[in-house]
Amino acid sequence: MDLLLLIIIFVSGLLCLSIFGHLEPIRNGLNRFNNRLGERAPEAAGSWPVIGHLHLVAGSQVPHKLLGSMADKFGPIFTLKLGVNRVLVVSNSDMAKECLTTNDRVFASRPKAMVSELMGYNYANFGLAPYGPYWRHIRRIIVLEMGSHHHLQMLEHIRVSEVNSSLIDIYKTWVTNKGSSETVMVDMKQWFGNLVTNMVVRMMFGNHFSASEQNRDQFQKAIKQFGEVMGGFVPSDAIPWLRWLDLGGFEKKMKKTATEIDLVINGWLEDRKKKMNSSSTQQEDDSRDQTCFMAALLSGVKEEVKEEVYGFSTDEIVKASCLVPVQDLQIIMTLEQVYGHCPKVTGS
Known part of the structure; x- marks a missing residue:
């Protein structure tokens, strides 16, 4: 009972401080955090657990038309989940320039894949090797x-x-x-x-x-x-x-x-x-x-x-x-x- 009473007093105190504006720095920090989340590229709808958007990519529609229709809906930059991998899709020249020129080092690496391991001499093929x-x-x-x-x-x-x-x-x-x-x-x-x-x-x-x-x-x-x-x-x-x-x-x-x-x-x-x-x-x-x-x-x-x-x-x-x-x-x-x-x- 003493522990429960202490918790109730602590929560009540936080609420009072928040009401009177003494938690303004904390609220500002949360707002900045939320803004940063808002600046992340949106994720396309239709993701399933574990497989992500693989069921969409594996459909009858050819990939470039599928991604084009998604770009019309979600904008020139969005993400897809292909299993455990998150993929960034860009669909106009400005976004491509940001990725391939301004921030090219960030996007220079390549994910590990079976083809790079088995057919690229275990990542010795620099065309398939991770950046490093x-x-x-x-x-x-x-x-x-x-x-x-x-x-x-x-x-x-x-x-x-x-x-x-x-x-x-x-x-x-x-x-x-x-x-x-x-x-x-x-x-x-x-x-x-x-x-x-x-x-x-x-x-x-x-x-x-x-x-x-x-x-x-x-x-x-x-x-x-x-x-x-x-x-x-x-x-x-x-x-x-x-x-x-x-x-x-x-x-x-x-x-x-x-x-x-x-x-x-x-x-x-x-x-x-x-x-x-x-x-x-x-x-x-x-x-x-x-x-x-x-x-x-x-x-x-x-x-x-x-x-x-x-x-x-x-x-x-x-x-x-x-x-x-x-x-x-x-x-x-x-x-x-x-x-x-x-x-x-x-x-x-």
Whole structure:
């Protein structure tokens, strides 16, 4: 009873002080706290426990139209809950500038995901790695080795050479298969895929797929599979405790695809290391090595990064970094979907 009486007296005293204005500083603090809460981006309606807005994103409406309709309702900036992750959605140039320019460092990191772990050499791929010392260091090396104007000029002859070779292949196809109509059918999906693959592989690794080489088809297939699993929705990324179920078989697919790609890239890396360590072939390969991104990166990483630094070996860093442009390759290869029908190529 004494304790209850003390509580009643304490609460009554607080109410009296509040009435007479002696708690003005506390009320101001609460108001400021509420104002800060009010300044947070609004959360879209329709969130469910545990899964958040996943049921909306997984609906029949395509994502960009869904987000556009939400922007019309909730404004140019709002948040979604995708499982345990909160996602900020911005829908106009001013908000995008605030996020990507004014406050770019705040938004520079990336959430951890299964694809980054299994297909990015356990976050050694700087394109998928979280923002931090490792990301900044490797990005600086890659910008110096690959993004300089001088290096891009050195790669110009490769692009020209591959386009010319591809045009010659089309001409040879026309000469071989032309009939009385002087017209042949060309599979533009295959032609465009071969062109882009040869161009990227030659610039990155110094290798070139021959027309009859089966490794090119296997490599292209692995890259397409890479893009499919990378762009797919992995349930365990949103709800981590579901990973042991491997819903959709994404973990199995990622491990298989990562192994196939690593076999090809690792073979090129070992071949490049042998050539770089061989004094007899070093001079004749110098000009070619200067335009090979893998060789330049291998030299740069060995000079600046000690073995096992950041928890990654030199080979892991080089292979993971070379995989970044290869990721872009699978995006480019999706353009082949534009060619719904095989166009005719007419000789003149």
